[in-house]
Structures are given as structure tokens and as C-alpha cells.
Amino acid sequence: MKAVITVIGRDTVGVVAKVSAVCAELNINIEDISQSIMQEMFCMIMLVSLNHCTADPAAVRDRFAALGEEMKMQVTVTRQEVFDAMHTI
Known part of the structure; x- marks a missing residue:
């Protein structure tokens, strides 16, 4: 399964490194x-694979939301299922 991670906020040093570190921590592959x-x-928009992720979807969302608060940025995770559902009648 794939997901999209978006990061929006004031530019600061280390944003990509911090988001990538959380991906590595949860075994999420950046594609x-x-x-x-x-x-x-x-x-920033990242397309990621959750195929080998070590946490459930709620824990992934919570972890990235916490990272967003820490960095004072908006960080969201949207699973592929949501995009698929938007285009299904």
C-alpha cells in the first residue's frame, strides 16, 4: 500500500532529514x-510505500502529527485508499 506525506510550513533547516528519519523509524520506504x-x-510531497511499515495506520498518522507539532509545520499522511475512493463511483 502507498501513501502521500505532505509537509507545509516555514522553511527551516533539517525538515527533510527529520521526516526521513521518522520514515526509517517506521520502516516506510520513500519512493x-x-x-x-x-x-x-x-x-514537500512524498510518495511512500507502507508495505513493510512496523506500525498501524493510526500510529503512523499520530507519529507524523507529533513530528509536525515539534517542527511547527503541518504534516499529513493520506493513504492510497483515500485517493482511490475519491475516484470510485
Whole structure:
């Protein structure tokens, strides 16, 4: 199963490293990453694989939400199922 992790907030040093560290901690594989700075706001989108993740989906969301609070940024995890459901009638 895949998911999308988004990170938005004021640009600071180490954002990618911190998010990547949590991915490694939970055994989440980063498959693709895009990042940019838009008017001093850091924006990142990561496509990840949860196939070998060591935590359940709620724990993954909670861990990234806690990271977002720590970094004073918005960090969200959206599983592929949500995107699939949006395009299913």
C-alpha cells in the first residue's frame, strides 16, 4: 500500500532529514519526493510505500502529527485508499 506525506510550513533547516528519519523509524520506504520553497513556505510531497511499515495506520498518522507539532509545520499522511475512493463511483 502507498501513501502521500505532505509537509507545509516555514522553511527551516533539517525538515527533510527529520521526516526521513521518522520514515526509517517506521520502516516506510520513500519512493518519490518533491519539494519547493514558495514565498518562504516549505512545501514537500512524498510518495511512500507502507508495505513493510512496523506500525498501524493510526500510529503512523499520530507519529507524523507529533513530528509536525515539534517542527511547527503541518504534516499529513493520506493513504492510497483515500485517493482511490475519491475516484470510485
